[in-house]
Amino acid sequence: MDKLISDQAEGLRRLLAKSGSRVIAVTGGTASVGCTTTVVNLAAALAQQGKDVLVIDECLGARSVGAALGGLRGAGNIAAVVRGEMHLDDAAARHALGFSVLTASRSDREGHSSAQLDVLLHGSADIVLIDAQLDPQGHLSPLAILAHDVMIVTRVAAQAITDAYACMKRLHYAHALAQFRVLVNHVLSVEDAHTAFANLAGVAGRYLAVALEDAGCIAADVRTARAQELSRCVVDAFPSTPAARDFRHLAAELQYWPMRPAMSSQTRWMAPATVTAAQHADQPSAQHA
Template sequence: MDKHVTDQAEGLRRLLAKSGSRVVTVTGGPVGVGCTSTIVNLAAALAGLGKDVLVIDECLGANSVSSMLGGVHGAGNLRALLAGDIGIEDAAPRHHLGFSVLAASRENCSGYSAAQLGTMLAGPADVVLIDARLDRRGALSALATQSHDVLIVTRVAAQAITEAYACMKRLHYEHAIAQFRVLVNHVSSLSDAHTTFDNLAEVAARYLTVSIANAGCVAADQFMERSLELDRCVVDAFPSAPSARDYRQVAAEMLYWPMRPALAPRATATTTVRSTVSSSANADATAAHQHA
Protein backbone atom coordinates (compact mmCIF):
# COMPACT_ATOMS: atom_id res chain seq x y z
CA MET A 1 0.00 0.00 0.00
CA ASP A 2 1.27 3.47 -0.82
CA LYS A 3 2.63 5.19 2.30
CA HIS A 4 0.51 8.31 1.68
CA VAL A 5 -2.63 6.17 1.59
CA THR A 6 -1.49 4.32 4.72
CA ASP A 7 -0.94 7.61 6.55
CA GLN A 8 -4.41 8.80 5.51
CA ALA A 9 -5.98 5.54 6.72
CA GLU A 10 -4.16 5.79 10.03
CA GLY A 11 -5.27 9.40 10.40
CA LEU A 12 -8.88 8.39 9.78
CA ARG A 13 -8.68 5.62 12.37
CA ARG A 14 -7.28 8.08 14.89
CA LEU A 15 -10.02 10.59 14.06
CA LEU A 16 -12.79 8.03 14.55
CA ALA A 17 -11.29 6.58 17.73
CA LYS A 18 -12.66 7.52 21.16
CA SER A 19 -9.30 8.99 22.07
CA GLY A 20 -6.52 10.25 19.90
CA SER A 21 -3.99 8.25 21.89
CA ARG A 22 -2.90 4.74 21.01
CA VAL A 23 -2.84 2.97 24.38
CA VAL A 24 -0.62 -0.10 24.73
CA THR A 25 -0.35 -2.15 27.91
CA VAL A 26 2.96 -3.97 28.34
CA THR A 27 3.39 -7.02 30.53
CA GLY A 28 5.03 -10.44 30.47
CA GLY A 29 5.91 -13.46 32.51
CA PRO A 30 8.68 -13.63 35.10
CA VAL A 31 10.84 -10.78 36.30
CA GLY A 32 13.81 -10.41 34.01
CA VAL A 33 12.21 -10.61 30.56
CA GLY A 34 12.69 -6.86 30.17
CA CYS A 35 9.23 -5.28 30.29
CA THR A 36 10.40 -2.08 31.97
CA SER A 37 13.45 -1.58 29.75
CA THR A 38 11.26 -2.31 26.71
CA ILE A 39 8.84 0.44 27.72
CA VAL A 40 11.57 3.00 28.33
CA ASN A 41 13.35 2.20 25.07
CA LEU A 42 10.14 2.23 23.04
CA ALA A 43 9.15 5.54 24.63
CA ALA A 44 12.54 7.05 23.78
CA ALA A 45 12.36 5.68 20.23
CA LEU A 46 8.84 7.03 19.69
CA ALA A 47 9.86 10.42 21.08
CA GLY A 48 12.77 10.36 18.64
CA LEU A 49 10.20 9.94 15.85
CA GLY A 50 8.53 13.15 17.00
CA LYS A 51 5.66 11.50 18.85
CA ASP A 52 4.19 12.76 22.10
CA VAL A 53 4.51 9.80 24.48
CA LEU A 54 3.14 9.23 27.97
CA VAL A 55 4.41 6.36 30.12
CA ILE A 56 2.12 5.30 32.98
CA ASP A 57 4.03 3.40 35.66
CA GLU A 58 1.89 0.98 37.69
CA CYS A 59 4.88 -1.04 38.95
CA LEU A 60 6.45 1.27 41.48
CA GLY A 61 9.57 -0.05 43.19
CA ALA A 62 13.29 -0.57 42.75
CA ASN A 63 12.98 -1.91 39.19
CA SER A 64 10.22 0.39 37.96
CA VAL A 65 10.21 2.89 35.10
CA SER A 66 10.19 5.70 37.66
CA SER A 67 13.24 4.28 39.43
CA MET A 68 15.09 3.58 36.17
CA LEU A 69 14.62 7.20 35.13
CA GLY A 70 15.97 8.58 38.37
CA GLY A 71 13.00 8.53 40.69
CA VAL A 72 9.87 10.06 39.17
CA HIS A 73 7.44 10.79 41.98
CA GLY A 74 3.86 11.81 41.45
CA ALA A 75 1.32 10.43 43.95
CA GLY A 76 0.23 13.97 44.78
CA ASN A 77 0.03 14.87 41.11
CA LEU A 78 -2.01 11.72 40.44
CA ARG A 79 -4.57 12.55 43.10
CA ALA A 80 -4.88 16.13 41.84
CA LEU A 81 -5.30 14.84 38.28
CA LEU A 82 -8.00 12.32 39.23
CA ALA A 83 -9.77 14.99 41.27
CA GLY A 84 -9.82 17.23 38.20
CA ASP A 85 -7.66 19.94 39.78
CA ILE A 86 -4.88 19.73 37.16
CA GLY A 87 -4.52 18.38 33.64
CA ILE A 88 -2.34 15.50 32.47
CA GLU A 89 0.23 17.97 31.10
CA ASP A 90 0.83 19.28 34.62
CA ALA A 91 0.60 15.89 36.36
CA ALA A 92 3.18 14.04 34.26
CA PRO A 93 6.71 15.50 34.24
CA ARG A 94 8.58 15.28 30.94
CA HIS A 95 11.83 13.36 31.03
CA HIS A 96 14.85 14.72 29.20
CA LEU A 97 14.50 11.86 26.70
CA GLY A 98 11.35 13.55 25.44
CA PHE A 99 8.48 11.56 26.93
CA SER A 100 6.27 12.13 29.98
CA VAL A 101 6.00 9.81 32.97
CA LEU A 102 3.12 9.42 35.41
CA ALA A 103 3.54 7.24 38.51
CA ALA A 104 0.14 5.59 39.02
CA SER A 105 0.24 2.55 41.29
CA ARG A 106 -2.86 0.39 41.59
CA GLU A 107 -3.12 1.35 45.26
CA ASN A 108 -3.22 5.07 44.46
CA CYS A 109 -5.80 4.47 41.71
CA SER A 110 -8.15 2.35 43.83
CA GLY A 111 -11.53 3.91 44.56
CA TYR A 112 -11.67 5.94 41.36
CA SER A 113 -14.15 5.26 38.58
CA ALA A 114 -13.17 4.08 35.11
CA ALA A 115 -14.15 7.51 33.79
CA GLN A 116 -11.84 9.24 36.26
CA LEU A 117 -8.98 6.89 35.43
CA GLY A 118 -9.62 7.57 31.75
CA THR A 119 -8.53 11.17 32.23
CA MET A 120 -4.95 9.86 32.22
CA LEU A 121 -5.50 8.79 28.62
CA ALA A 122 -7.35 11.87 27.40
CA GLY A 123 -4.38 14.18 26.97
CA PRO A 124 -2.42 15.12 23.86
CA ALA A 125 -0.19 12.02 23.77
CA ASP A 126 0.07 10.14 20.49
CA VAL A 127 1.02 6.96 22.34
CA VAL A 128 0.41 5.89 25.94
CA LEU A 129 2.49 2.98 27.24
CA ILE A 130 1.32 1.34 30.48
CA ASP A 131 3.81 -0.70 32.50
CA ALA A 132 1.11 -2.99 33.85
CA ARG A 133 1.01 -4.52 37.28
CA LEU A 134 -1.20 -7.60 37.28
CA ASP A 135 -3.11 -8.68 40.39
CA ARG A 136 -2.91 -12.11 42.00
CA ARG A 137 -5.37 -13.53 39.46
CA GLY A 138 -3.26 -12.14 36.64
CA ALA A 139 -5.83 -9.46 35.78
CA LEU A 140 -5.22 -5.95 34.49
CA SER A 141 -6.09 -2.81 36.43
CA ALA A 142 -9.19 -0.80 35.59
CA LEU A 143 -6.91 1.65 33.81
CA ALA A 144 -5.04 -0.93 31.73
CA THR A 145 -8.31 -2.46 30.51
CA GLN A 146 -8.85 0.78 28.60
CA SER A 147 -5.88 0.03 26.33
CA HIS A 148 -6.13 -0.96 22.68
CA ASP A 149 -3.39 -3.59 22.71
CA VAL A 150 -1.67 -5.88 25.20
CA LEU A 151 2.00 -6.45 24.40
CA ILE A 152 3.56 -9.55 25.98
CA VAL A 153 7.34 -9.46 26.38
CA THR A 154 9.16 -12.79 26.51
CA ARG A 155 12.60 -14.27 25.95
CA VAL A 156 14.08 -17.27 24.15
CA ALA A 157 13.94 -19.56 27.17
CA ALA A 158 11.56 -22.39 28.05
CA GLN A 159 10.55 -20.88 31.42
CA ALA A 160 9.91 -17.44 29.93
CA ILE A 161 7.76 -18.91 27.15
CA THR A 162 5.80 -20.99 29.67
CA GLU A 163 5.19 -17.93 31.82
CA ALA A 164 4.18 -15.84 28.80
CA TYR A 165 1.58 -18.44 27.86
CA ALA A 166 0.25 -18.61 31.42
CA CYS A 167 0.03 -14.80 31.47
CA MET A 168 -1.97 -14.79 28.23
CA LYS A 169 -4.27 -17.52 29.51
CA ARG A 170 -5.17 -15.62 32.66
CA LEU A 171 -5.66 -12.35 30.77
CA HIS A 172 -7.80 -14.12 28.19
CA TYR A 173 -10.18 -15.53 30.78
CA GLU A 174 -10.28 -12.38 32.90
CA HIS A 175 -10.85 -9.93 30.04
CA ALA A 176 -11.90 -12.01 27.01
CA ILE A 177 -8.84 -10.83 25.08
CA ALA A 178 -8.76 -12.57 21.70
CA GLN A 179 -5.45 -11.24 20.40
CA PHE A 180 -2.11 -10.36 21.94
CA ARG A 181 1.08 -8.93 20.51
CA VAL A 182 4.37 -10.57 21.42
CA LEU A 183 7.85 -9.09 21.52
CA VAL A 184 10.75 -11.54 21.82
CA ASN A 185 13.50 -9.86 23.80
CA HIS A 186 17.25 -10.55 24.13
CA VAL A 187 17.53 -12.79 21.05
CA SER A 188 20.79 -14.09 19.63
CA SER A 189 19.40 -14.73 16.14
CA LEU A 190 16.31 -14.05 14.05
CA SER A 191 15.73 -17.78 13.62
CA ASP A 192 15.54 -18.23 17.41
CA ALA A 193 13.06 -15.37 17.64
CA HIS A 194 10.89 -16.80 14.85
CA THR A 195 10.94 -20.27 16.40
CA THR A 196 9.93 -18.88 19.79
CA PHE A 197 7.09 -16.86 18.32
CA ASP A 198 5.82 -19.71 16.11
CA ASN A 199 5.78 -22.19 19.01
CA LEU A 200 3.95 -19.76 21.28
CA ALA A 201 1.45 -18.90 18.54
CA GLU A 202 0.74 -22.59 17.90
CA VAL A 203 0.11 -23.39 21.56
CA ALA A 204 -2.04 -20.27 22.08
CA ALA A 205 -4.17 -21.08 19.03
CA ARG A 206 -4.56 -24.74 19.99
CA TYR A 207 -5.38 -24.41 23.68
CA LEU A 208 -6.84 -20.91 23.99
CA THR A 209 -8.17 -20.22 20.48
CA VAL A 210 -6.53 -16.81 20.59
CA SER A 211 -4.19 -15.28 18.04
CA ILE A 212 -0.94 -13.51 18.66
CA ALA A 213 0.69 -10.95 16.39
CA ASN A 214 4.44 -10.66 16.03
CA ALA A 215 5.56 -7.29 17.40
CA GLY A 216 9.19 -7.98 16.50
CA CYS A 217 12.33 -8.90 18.39
CA VAL A 218 15.27 -7.18 20.08
CA ALA A 219 18.86 -8.38 19.85
CA ALA A 220 20.92 -9.30 22.89
CA ASP A 221 24.15 -7.34 22.85
CA GLN A 222 26.72 -5.99 25.28
CA PHE A 223 25.45 -2.45 24.75
CA MET A 224 22.07 -3.36 26.20
CA GLU A 225 23.71 -4.74 29.33
CA ARG A 226 26.04 -1.76 29.59
CA SER A 227 23.18 0.72 29.27
CA LEU A 228 21.37 -0.98 32.16
CA GLU A 229 24.52 -0.75 34.28
CA LEU A 230 24.58 2.99 33.52
CA ASP A 231 20.87 3.38 34.38
CA ARG A 232 20.31 4.49 30.80
CA CYS A 233 18.24 3.15 27.94
CA VAL A 234 20.18 1.74 25.00
CA VAL A 235 18.28 3.88 22.46
CA ASP A 236 19.74 6.96 24.14
CA ALA A 237 23.14 5.68 25.34
CA PHE A 238 24.16 3.59 22.32
CA PRO A 239 21.89 4.57 19.41
CA SER A 240 23.90 2.59 16.84
CA ALA A 241 23.72 -0.70 18.81
CA PRO A 242 21.74 -3.57 17.23
CA SER A 243 19.28 -3.57 20.14
CA ALA A 244 18.70 0.18 19.75
CA ARG A 245 17.99 -0.25 16.05
CA ASP A 246 15.55 -3.04 16.86
CA TYR A 247 13.66 -0.90 19.38
CA ARG A 248 13.38 1.91 16.83
CA GLN A 249 12.00 -0.52 14.26
CA VAL A 250 9.41 -1.89 16.69
CA ALA A 251 8.41 1.67 17.65
CA ALA A 252 8.02 2.72 14.00
CA GLU A 253 5.87 -0.31 13.20
CA MET A 254 3.75 0.23 16.31
CA LEU A 255 2.41 3.46 14.81
CA TYR A 256 0.82 1.41 12.01
CA TRP A 257 -0.79 -1.29 14.13
CA PRO A 258 -4.54 -1.38 13.39
CA MET A 259 -6.38 0.71 15.97
CA ARG A 260 -8.68 -1.77 17.71
CA PRO A 261 -11.39 -0.83 20.21
CA ALA A 262 -10.28 -0.56 23.82
CA LEU A 263 -10.55 -3.71 25.91
CA ALA A 264 -13.89 -4.13 27.66
CA PRO A 265 -13.34 -4.82 31.37
CA ARG A 266 -15.10 -7.85 32.76
CA ALA A 267 -17.68 -6.96 35.40
CA THR A 268 -17.21 -9.87 37.78
CA ALA A 269 -15.49 -13.11 36.98
CA THR A 270 -17.21 -16.15 38.47
CA THR A 271 -15.49 -18.28 41.05
CA THR A 272 -15.72 -21.25 38.68
CA VAL A 273 -13.87 -19.48 35.89
CA ARG A 274 -11.21 -18.19 38.25
CA SER A 275 -10.57 -21.61 39.79
CA THR A 276 -10.46 -23.17 36.32
CA VAL A 277 -7.88 -20.64 35.16
CA SER A 278 -5.79 -21.12 38.28
CA SER A 279 -5.78 -24.91 38.10
CA SER A 280 -5.33 -25.31 34.36
CA ALA A 281 -2.82 -22.55 33.55
CA ASN A 282 0.11 -24.67 34.64
CA ALA A 283 -1.22 -27.75 32.86
CA ASP A 284 -1.54 -26.00 29.52
CA ALA A 285 1.73 -24.14 30.12
CA THR A 286 3.45 -27.52 30.11
CA ALA A 287 2.56 -27.77 26.43
CA ALA A 288 4.20 -24.40 25.83
CA HIS A 289 7.30 -25.65 27.62
CA GLN A 290 7.41 -28.76 25.44
CA HIS A 291 7.15 -26.67 22.29
CA ALA A 292 9.91 -24.29 23.41
Protein backbone atom coordinates in the same frame (compact mmCIF):
# COMPACT_ATOMS: atom_id res chain seq x y z
CA MET B 1 3.66 8.17 -10.20
CA ASP B 2 4.52 5.27 -7.88
CA LYS B 3 6.33 7.71 -5.59
CA LEU B 4 3.26 9.99 -5.48
CA ILE B 5 0.94 7.10 -4.62
CA SER B 6 3.34 5.89 -1.95
CA ASP B 7 3.53 9.37 -0.39
CA GLN B 8 -0.26 9.69 -0.42
CA ALA B 9 -0.67 6.30 1.24
CA GLU B 10 1.87 7.22 3.90
CA GLY B 11 0.06 10.49 4.55
CA LEU B 12 -3.25 8.68 4.93
CA ARG B 13 -1.76 6.21 7.39
CA ARG B 14 -0.37 9.05 9.46
CA LEU B 15 -3.71 10.85 9.42
CA LEU B 16 -5.53 7.72 10.58
CA ALA B 17 -2.94 7.08 13.27
CA LYS B 18 -3.74 10.52 14.75
CA SER B 19 -7.40 9.62 15.33
CA GLY B 20 -6.76 9.25 19.08
CA SER B 21 -4.28 8.11 21.69
CA ARG B 22 -3.11 4.57 21.11
CA VAL B 23 -2.86 2.82 24.48
CA ILE B 24 -0.61 -0.22 24.88
CA ALA B 25 -0.21 -2.17 28.13
CA VAL B 26 3.13 -3.96 28.38
CA THR B 27 3.61 -6.94 30.67
CA GLY B 28 5.19 -10.41 30.80
CA GLY B 29 5.26 -13.74 32.55
CA THR B 30 8.10 -12.72 34.88
CA ALA B 31 9.87 -9.50 35.81
CA SER B 32 13.15 -10.70 34.29
CA VAL B 33 12.06 -10.59 30.64
CA GLY B 34 12.59 -6.82 30.36
CA CYS B 35 9.15 -5.18 30.35
CA THR B 36 10.28 -1.89 31.92
CA THR B 37 13.35 -1.75 29.69
CA THR B 38 11.05 -2.26 26.71
CA VAL B 39 8.71 0.54 27.80
CA VAL B 40 11.53 3.03 28.38
CA ASN B 41 13.33 2.30 25.11
CA LEU B 42 10.11 2.26 23.14
CA ALA B 43 9.09 5.61 24.62
CA ALA B 44 12.47 7.10 23.75
CA ALA B 45 12.34 5.74 20.20
CA LEU B 46 8.80 7.06 19.66
CA ALA B 47 9.80 10.47 20.98
CA GLN B 48 12.73 10.53 18.56
CA GLN B 49 10.22 9.87 15.77
CA GLY B 50 8.22 12.95 16.75
CA LYS B 51 5.50 11.29 18.82
CA ASP B 52 4.07 12.73 22.01
CA VAL B 53 4.37 9.82 24.44
CA LEU B 54 3.02 9.31 27.95
CA VAL B 55 4.37 6.45 30.06
CA ILE B 56 2.14 5.33 32.93
CA ASP B 57 4.29 3.51 35.47
CA GLU B 58 2.38 1.00 37.58
CA CYS B 59 5.54 -0.65 38.92
CA LEU B 60 7.11 1.00 41.94
CA GLY B 61 10.50 0.48 43.56
CA ALA B 62 13.67 -0.82 41.93
CA ARG B 63 11.85 -2.08 38.81
CA SER B 64 9.99 1.16 38.12
CA VAL B 65 10.43 3.40 35.08
CA GLY B 66 11.69 6.15 37.37
CA ALA B 67 14.37 3.89 38.81
CA ALA B 68 15.44 2.80 35.33
CA LEU B 69 15.92 6.45 34.41
CA GLY B 70 17.82 7.38 37.54
CA GLY B 71 14.84 8.91 39.32
CA LEU B 72 12.05 11.29 38.37
CA ARG B 73 10.49 14.03 40.44
CA GLY B 74 6.88 15.09 40.28
CA ALA B 75 5.67 12.10 38.26
CA GLY B 76 2.55 11.45 40.23
CA ASN B 77 -0.78 12.58 41.64
CA ILE B 78 -3.07 10.69 39.30
CA ALA B 79 -5.81 11.06 41.92
CA ALA B 80 -5.86 14.82 41.32
CA VAL B 81 -6.16 14.21 37.57
CA VAL B 82 -9.03 11.75 38.04
CA ARG B 83 -10.83 14.22 40.33
CA GLY B 84 -10.39 16.96 37.76
CA GLU B 85 -8.19 19.07 40.05
CA MET B 86 -5.10 18.92 37.81
CA HIS B 87 -4.53 18.62 34.09
CA LEU B 88 -2.83 15.41 32.98
CA ASP B 89 0.05 17.28 31.34
CA ASP B 90 0.77 19.10 34.61
CA ALA B 91 0.70 15.92 36.70
CA ALA B 92 3.21 14.01 34.56
CA ALA B 93 6.96 14.57 34.71
CA ARG B 94 8.71 15.44 31.47
CA HIS B 95 11.91 13.49 30.87
CA ALA B 96 14.83 14.91 28.93
CA LEU B 97 14.39 12.19 26.30
CA GLY B 98 11.11 13.79 25.23
CA PHE B 99 8.40 11.68 26.83
CA SER B 100 6.29 12.15 29.96
CA VAL B 101 5.98 9.78 32.92
CA LEU B 102 3.09 9.44 35.34
CA THR B 103 3.41 7.17 38.35
CA ALA B 104 0.28 5.18 39.14
CA SER B 105 0.64 3.14 42.32
CA ARG B 106 -1.87 0.42 43.15
CA SER B 107 -3.54 2.58 45.81
CA ASP B 108 -3.84 5.45 43.31
CA ARG B 109 -5.50 3.16 40.76
CA GLU B 110 -8.08 1.74 43.14
CA GLY B 111 -11.49 3.15 43.93
CA HIS B 112 -12.08 4.78 40.56
CA SER B 113 -14.55 3.89 37.83
CA SER B 114 -13.44 3.05 34.30
CA ALA B 115 -14.85 6.38 33.13
CA GLN B 116 -12.72 8.24 35.69
CA LEU B 117 -9.55 6.32 34.84
CA ASP B 118 -10.24 6.87 31.15
CA VAL B 119 -9.29 10.52 31.66
CA LEU B 120 -5.67 9.39 32.09
CA LEU B 121 -5.65 7.91 28.60
CA HIS B 122 -7.17 10.80 26.66
CA GLY B 123 -4.69 13.61 27.07
CA SER B 124 -2.52 15.17 24.40
CA ALA B 125 -0.28 12.11 23.93
CA ASP B 126 -0.23 10.27 20.63
CA ILE B 127 0.73 7.04 22.37
CA VAL B 128 0.28 5.91 25.97
CA LEU B 129 2.50 3.07 27.19
CA ILE B 130 1.47 1.39 30.44
CA ASP B 131 4.19 -0.51 32.27
CA ALA B 132 1.53 -2.82 33.68
CA GLN B 133 1.83 -4.40 37.11
CA LEU B 134 -0.18 -7.60 37.43
CA ASP B 135 -1.95 -8.19 40.73
CA PRO B 136 -1.23 -11.26 42.93
CA GLN B 137 -3.68 -13.28 40.81
CA GLY B 138 -1.88 -12.27 37.62
CA HIS B 139 -4.62 -9.92 36.42
CA LEU B 140 -4.41 -6.47 34.87
CA SER B 141 -5.29 -3.34 36.81
CA PRO B 142 -8.54 -1.47 36.09
CA LEU B 143 -6.35 1.11 34.35
CA ALA B 144 -4.41 -1.30 32.12
CA ILE B 145 -7.59 -3.07 31.03
CA LEU B 146 -8.53 0.18 29.26
CA ALA B 147 -5.68 -0.33 26.76
CA HIS B 148 -6.25 -1.11 23.09
CA ASP B 149 -3.51 -3.76 23.08
CA VAL B 150 -1.69 -5.94 25.58
CA MET B 151 1.89 -6.69 24.55
CA ILE B 152 3.49 -9.69 26.24
CA VAL B 153 7.28 -9.54 26.48
CA THR B 154 9.10 -12.87 26.60
CA ARG B 155 12.43 -14.48 25.79
CA VAL B 156 13.45 -17.50 23.75
CA ALA B 157 14.22 -19.65 26.82
CA ALA B 158 11.78 -22.51 27.47
CA GLN B 159 10.85 -21.26 30.95
CA ALA B 160 10.16 -17.76 29.66
CA ILE B 161 7.87 -19.13 26.95
CA THR B 162 6.06 -21.27 29.53
CA ASP B 163 5.66 -18.25 31.81
CA ALA B 164 4.35 -16.13 28.92
CA TYR B 165 1.75 -18.76 28.09
CA ALA B 166 0.68 -18.97 31.73
CA CYS B 167 0.41 -15.17 31.86
CA MET B 168 -1.80 -15.07 28.77
CA LYS B 169 -3.92 -17.90 30.14
CA ARG B 170 -4.61 -15.97 33.34
CA LEU B 171 -5.36 -12.75 31.45
CA HIS B 172 -7.59 -14.59 29.00
CA TYR B 173 -9.75 -16.08 31.74
CA ALA B 174 -9.74 -12.97 33.92
CA HIS B 175 -10.61 -10.45 31.21
CA ALA B 176 -11.85 -12.55 28.26
CA LEU B 177 -8.94 -11.31 26.15
CA ALA B 178 -8.80 -13.07 22.81
CA GLN B 179 -5.72 -11.45 21.31
CA PHE B 180 -2.23 -10.48 22.42
CA ARG B 181 0.85 -9.07 20.77
CA VAL B 182 4.12 -10.83 21.58
CA LEU B 183 7.57 -9.24 21.65
CA VAL B 184 10.50 -11.65 21.91
CA ASN B 185 13.30 -9.91 23.78
CA HIS B 186 17.03 -10.61 24.03
CA VAL B 187 17.27 -12.84 20.94
CA LEU B 188 20.40 -14.13 19.24
CA SER B 189 18.74 -14.39 15.84
CA VAL B 190 15.50 -13.48 14.11
CA GLU B 191 15.01 -17.17 13.29
CA ASP B 192 15.06 -18.04 17.01
CA ALA B 193 12.45 -15.37 17.66
CA HIS B 194 10.20 -16.63 14.87
CA THR B 195 10.43 -20.20 16.19
CA ALA B 196 9.58 -19.11 19.74
CA PHE B 197 6.62 -17.06 18.54
CA ALA B 198 5.32 -19.86 16.31
CA ASN B 199 5.44 -22.36 19.16
CA LEU B 200 3.70 -19.97 21.55
CA ALA B 201 1.06 -19.01 18.99
CA GLY B 202 0.34 -22.66 18.21
CA VAL B 203 -0.22 -23.58 21.86
CA ALA B 204 -2.30 -20.46 22.57
CA GLY B 205 -4.47 -21.06 19.54
CA ARG B 206 -4.97 -24.74 20.28
CA TYR B 207 -5.69 -24.65 24.01
CA LEU B 208 -7.05 -21.14 24.58
CA ALA B 209 -8.46 -20.15 21.19
CA VAL B 210 -6.38 -16.99 21.62
CA ALA B 211 -4.82 -15.26 18.62
CA LEU B 212 -1.29 -13.91 18.87
CA GLU B 213 0.29 -11.25 16.69
CA ASP B 214 4.03 -10.97 16.24
CA ALA B 215 5.31 -7.62 17.53
CA GLY B 216 8.85 -8.47 16.47
CA CYS B 217 12.03 -9.05 18.43
CA ILE B 218 14.84 -7.19 20.17
CA ALA B 219 18.43 -8.34 19.74
CA ALA B 220 20.50 -9.50 22.68
CA ASP B 221 22.93 -6.66 23.24
CA VAL B 222 25.43 -6.21 26.08
CA ARG B 223 25.05 -2.45 25.73
CA THR B 224 21.46 -2.69 26.91
CA ALA B 225 22.71 -3.73 30.34
CA ARG B 226 25.44 -1.08 30.20
CA ALA B 227 22.84 1.59 29.47
CA GLN B 228 20.86 0.42 32.50
CA GLU B 229 23.96 0.72 34.68
CA LEU B 230 24.21 4.32 33.50
CA SER B 231 20.51 4.93 34.29
CA ARG B 232 19.90 5.46 30.60
CA CYS B 233 18.30 3.49 27.78
CA VAL B 234 20.10 1.87 24.88
CA VAL B 235 18.16 3.90 22.28
CA ASP B 236 19.65 7.07 23.75
CA ALA B 237 23.04 5.91 25.01
CA PHE B 238 24.06 3.57 22.17
CA PRO B 239 21.83 4.40 19.19
CA SER B 240 23.85 2.46 16.61
CA THR B 241 23.60 -0.91 18.36
CA PRO B 242 21.33 -3.78 17.19
CA ALA B 243 18.95 -3.46 20.16
CA ALA B 244 18.52 0.28 19.60
CA ARG B 245 17.75 -0.31 15.93
CA ASP B 246 15.19 -2.97 16.84
CA PHE B 247 13.43 -0.66 19.29
CA ARG B 248 13.27 2.08 16.65
CA HIS B 249 11.83 -0.42 14.15
CA LEU B 250 9.19 -1.52 16.66
CA ALA B 251 8.34 2.11 17.40
CA ALA B 252 7.82 2.82 13.72
CA GLU B 253 5.71 -0.29 13.16
CA LEU B 254 3.36 -0.03 16.13
CA GLN B 255 2.11 3.38 15.00
CA TYR B 256 0.28 1.58 12.18
CA TRP B 257 -1.10 -1.38 14.10
CA PRO B 258 -4.87 -1.59 13.53
CA MET B 259 -6.59 0.52 16.18
CA ARG B 260 -8.96 -1.81 18.01
CA PRO B 261 -11.63 -0.74 20.49
CA ALA B 262 -10.32 -0.48 24.04
CA MET B 263 -10.40 -3.88 25.74
CA SER B 264 -12.81 -2.61 28.40
CA SER B 265 -15.42 -1.89 25.72
CA GLN B 266 -15.39 -5.44 24.37
CA THR B 267 -14.71 -7.51 27.49
CA ARG B 268 -16.00 -7.70 31.01
CA TRP B 269 -14.49 -8.79 34.31
CA MET B 270 -15.20 -12.40 35.26
CA ALA B 271 -16.06 -13.35 38.81
CA PRO B 272 -13.23 -15.14 40.67
CA ALA B 273 -15.26 -18.36 40.89
CA THR B 274 -15.82 -18.31 37.14
CA VAL B 275 -12.13 -17.72 36.49
CA THR B 276 -11.12 -20.62 38.72
CA ALA B 277 -13.55 -23.01 37.08
CA ALA B 278 -12.42 -22.00 33.60
CA GLN B 279 -8.77 -22.47 34.49
CA HIS B 280 -9.35 -25.97 35.84
CA ALA B 281 -11.21 -26.84 32.65
CA ASP B 282 -8.11 -26.04 30.60
CA GLN B 283 -5.41 -28.28 32.01
CA PRO B 284 -2.97 -28.65 29.03
CA SER B 285 -1.62 -25.22 30.09
CA ALA B 286 1.95 -24.00 30.03
CA GLN B 287 3.82 -27.27 29.96
CA HIS B 288 2.89 -27.66 26.29
CA ALA B 289 4.60 -24.38 25.41
